[in-house]
Amino acid sequence: MLMYFFLLCALQLVGEAIVFLTGAPIPGPVIGMALLLLILIVKNGVPDGLDQAAGGLLKILSLLFIPAGVGVSLHFNLIAAEWLPISAAVFGATLLTIAFSGLVMKLLDKSS
Amino acid sequence: MTLLTDLWAHLAQTPLLGIFVTLGCFCAGNWMYQKTNQHPLANPVLFSIITITFILWITKTDYLTYFDGAKYIHFLLGPATVALAVPLYKNLHHVKAALFPIFATVILGGLFAIASGVGVAYLLGGSAETLLSLAPKSVTAPVAMGLSDIIGGTPSLTAVLVILSGVTGAVLGGAVLSLVGVKDKKARGIAVGIASHGIGTARKLNVHETAGAFAGLGMGLNALATALLLPLLMLFFT
Numbered sequence: 001m002l003m004y005f006f007l008l009c010a011l012q013l014v015g016e017a018i019v020f021l022t023g024a025p026i027p028g029p030v031i032g033m034a035l036l037l038l039i040l041i042v043k044n045g046v047p048d049g050l051d052q053a054a055g056g057l058l059k060i061l062s063l064l065f066i067p068a069g070v071g072v073s074l075h076f077n078l079i080a081a082e083w084l085p086i087s088a089a090v091f092g093a094t095l096l097t098i099a100f101s102g103l104v105m106k107l108l109d110k111s112s
Numbered sequence: 113m114t115l116l117t118d119l120w121a122h123l124a125q126t127p128l129l130g131i132f133v134t135l136g137c138f139c140a141g142n143w144m145y146q147k148t149n150q151h152p153l154a155n156p157v158l159f160s161i162i163t164i165t166f167i168l169w170i171t172k173t174d175y176l177t178y179f180d181g182a183k184y185i186h187f188l189l190g191p192a193t194v195a196l197a198v199p200l201y202k203n204l205h206h207v208k209a210a211l212f213p214i215f216a217t218v219i220l221g222g223l224f225a226i227a228s229g230v231g232v233a234y235l236l237g238g239s240a241e242t243l244l245s246l247a248p249k250s251v252t253a254p255v256a257m258g259l260s261d262i263i264g265g266t267p268s269l270t271a272v273l274v275i276l277s278g279v280t281g282a283v284l285g286g287a288v289l290s291l292v293g294v295k296d297k298k299a300r301g302i303a304v305g306i307a308s309h310g311i312g313t314a315r316k317l318n319v320h321e322t323a324g325a326f327a328g329l330g331m332g333l334n335a336l337a338t339a340l341l342l343p344l345l346m347l348f349f350t
Contacts, residue, residue, distance in 0.1 A: 012193075015194075026335070026336060027193075027255045028190070029191075030332060030335050030339075032190075033193055034197075034332075035194075036194055041201070046198055054196075054199075055198070057188065057195045058198075058314075061192055062155075062157045062310075062315075063134070065253065065275055065310060066134050066138060066160045066164065067130070067178075067185055068186060068253050068272070069161040069275035069276075070165055070175065070179075072165060073165050074269075075272055082233075082238055084237075085232070085233035085234075085238030086238065088232045089229040089230070089238070089246050089249070090229075090273055090276045092232055094225075094250065094281055094307050095280065095284055095288050095307075097221060097229075097307035099289065099292045099294075099303075100220075100303075101221030101224070101302065102288075102300060103292060104216065104220050105214075105298065106294050106299045109217075109296070
């Protein structure tokens with residue numbers, strides 16, 4: 001399992017290197033995700049150890065966002081000054097986007 | 113009392129404190145989430161952010177001191193993003209069956225996320241800094257911060273807006289989808305992934321494996337789509 005945690009980090013590293021070398025405006029971890037997907041497709045299966053390593057990380061995925069979220073304290077003044085446009089965009093527009101995307105998928109997807 | 117203040121000041125020097133506070137609040141939040149049968153309003157991320165912000169305020173600890181420890185948790189976002197390939201691979205048969213709808217939904221939904229966020233804030237008088245920082249708000253935090261930097265926003269403000277958008281979708285997304293009559297797990301997953309990235313995905317992974325995989329897919333593809341489209345849109349508008 002440790003070896004597969006190493007693999008996850010290694011693929012992120014490769015992703016970061018590709019971003020640095022090509023100047024692509026895509027973050028390294030997303031490229032790492034695409035690479036891992038390709039590897040799994042070629043290997044045609046998920047090794048047990050990888051399943052455990054990935055599953056363990058994804059189980060605590062929401063924990064990983066907390067440190068950046070607490071950064072809200074850095075921007076209290078701006079958010080207080082512009083609370084209306086910010087909350088309308090963050091709450092209203094996000095929920096509209098969810099409704100819109102869900103309806104588009106429902107209309108287009110006949111596979112279910 | 114001064115002894116306590118001194119002790120806090122001493123402990124705040126070590127990374128341990130940021131990690132301790134984050135894990136402690138998250139465990140407490142998670143406990144409540146389980147106790148309420150995973151009620152979306154008891155979202156552990158929302159609870160933790162509010163509680164930690166309050167603790168930092170009460171103890172007069174600045175964010176950078178906190179982040180000095182919490183950055184070790186923050187760092188794991190990278191490998192976790194890579195790990196999303198695993199649920200994606202396991203649901204590849206669903207993806208193959210709906211390739212065109214998935215891509216069309218991601219591109220339309222991704223554009224809608226940018227346009228609605230920036231448009232609403234513009235109409236209500238948001239400043240240029242706010243508008244630029246809001247543009248990538250539906251994309252996963254590491255991508256959004258990079259994009260914000262590229263288009264001239266404030267990356268740390270973007271991170272906060274991204275997380276608040278994620279929490280919004282995780283808490284209320286399911287109710288909104290039920291309201292507009294979207295019942296299919298794939299459509300529910302992808303919609304929340306597009307608008308509310310990893311926090312929405314974490315919620316969907318709790319609820320249903322296929323919904324979780326499609327949320328991960330929506331998040332990953334929207335990260336790609338927005339990363340490509342947003343800089344182009346900026347060229348168009350400036």
